[in-house]
Amino acid sequence: NAGVTQTPKFRVLKTGQSMTLLCAQDMNHEYMYWYRQDPGMGLRLIHYSVGEGTTAKGEVPDGYNVSRLKKQNFLLGLESAAPSQTSVYFCASSRLVRPYEQYFGPGTRLTVT
Amino acid sequence: AQRVTQPEKLLSVFKGAPVELKCNYSYSGSPELFWYVQYSRQRLQLLLRHISRESIKGFTADLNKGETSFHLKKPFAQEEDSAMYYCALSSGNTPLVFGKGTRLSVIA
Numbered sequence: 001n002a003g004v005t006q007t008p009k010f011r012v013l014k015t016g017q018s019m020t021l022l023c024a025q026d027m028n029h030e031y032m033y034w035y036r037q038d039p040g041m042g043l044r045l046i047h048y049s050v051g052e053g054t055t056a057k058g059e060v061p062d063g064y065n066v067s068r069l070k071k072q073n074f075l076l077g078l079e080s081a082a083p084s085q086t087s088v089y090f091c092a093s094s095r096l097v098r099p100y101e102q103y104f105g106p107g108t109r110l111t112v113t
Numbered sequence: 114a115q116r117v118t119q120p121e122k123l124l125s126v127f128k129g130a131p132v133e134l135k136c137n138y139s140y141s142g143s144p145e146l147f148w149y150v151q152y153s154r155q156r157l158q159l160l161l162r163h164i165s166r167e168s169i170k171g172f173t174a175d176l177n178k179g180e181t182s183f184h185l186k187k188p189f190a191q192e193e194d195s196a197m198y199y200c201a202l203s204s205g206n207t208p209l210v211f212g213k214g215t216r217l218s219v220i221a
Contacts (some may be wrong), residue, residue, distance in 0.1 A: 004156075033208060040122065042213030043157075043199060060209065090157065099145055100203045104157040 001026050002081075004105035006091050012111045013081040021076040021108050023091030027101045029103070030096040032074040034066060036087040037107070042091070049074055115140045117202050117212035125218045126159050126190050134185040136174075136200030145203040146176055146183040149211070152196045160185075160198075170194070190219045 007022040023032065033048040035058075045058030047066040055066045063085060065077045074093075078085060088109050093100040116139045126132050138144060161169045163176040163183060174185045183200060185189040200212040 035211075040213065042119075043211040045208055048208050092157075099206070100145060100162065100201075100209060101159050102149075102157075102209065106156055 002092055003027065004093055004103050006105040006108050008108060009106065010109050013078075014113055015082060017081050018077070018079050019081065019110075020078075021089055021091075021110075023073075023074045023076070023086045023093075023105060025091075025093040025103070026071055027093060027095075027103065028071070029093035030071075031094045031099055032068065033092045033094075033102065034064070034074065034076045035092065036060065036085075037090060037100065038087050046089075056072075064113065081110075083112045086110060086112045114141050115144070115202055115204055115207075115210045117200050117210055119200055119215045120163035121215045122213070123218065125217045125220060127220050128192055129189050130192045132185075132187045132194065132217065132219075134198050134200075134217065136183045136185065136212060138181050138183065138200075138202050140150075140181075140202060140204055142204055146174070147201045147203065147209070148172070148174055148183075148185050149199040149201055150196050151199070152193075157199070190217075192221055195219045 004025045034046040035043045044060045049055045049068040052071045067075045088107045091105040094102045118137045146163045149159040150160045172187045199214045201209045
């Protein structure tokens with residue numbers, strides 16, 4: 001099992017450009033999450049999903065959109081990137097019966113210039 | 114509102130010395146508390162949860178409801194313990210709330 005994978009690993013964007021980050025999991029987990037990790041700020045939840053076709057806002061959702069069309073995939077979109085979105089983005093997934101045990105992806109390092 | 118506070122951004126200890134990573138929380142109900150760890154070049158992973166009352170890699174953590182704390186302790190630090198540690202809180206069906214993390218550096 002690959003577990004949780006993220007694509008791409010690195011990306012540099014110019015202000016105003018758009019992009020989509022892909023998260024995929026092969027563990028048949030119901031829950032999926034997107035976090036951003038910034039120095040001194042820890043992990044902050046952007047959006048999450050409790051099942052296929054459902055999404056919900058986390059702590060810092062502004063400037064991001066998500067979609068979960070398939071159970072195994074969770075997409076994070078930036079419609080118009082801003083320098084404040086420079087961060088490391090982590091995807092995670094967990095089972096319905098043990099939602100606290102999250103399995104994390106390797107992260108995507110995004111720089112917006 | 115739920116909140117997790119880790120007062121130390123960085124904690125440096127010598128090898129063999131005791132380690133205590135502090136975590137305080139605010140939540141009006143009965144929380145579940147967890148510690149996650151991120152070693153260099155590895156993924157963030159669950160280290161332990163308070164309900165299981167287990168010792169993982171020599172680490173233990175006791176939930177103190179009176180002091181609303183869940184400090185992570187190890188009697189003798191090892192170099193391989195150097196990592197980023199996150200305390201997290203769960204309340205029912207809501208997503209985990211993470212603290213800002215403490216970077217532990219064990220000096221040889």
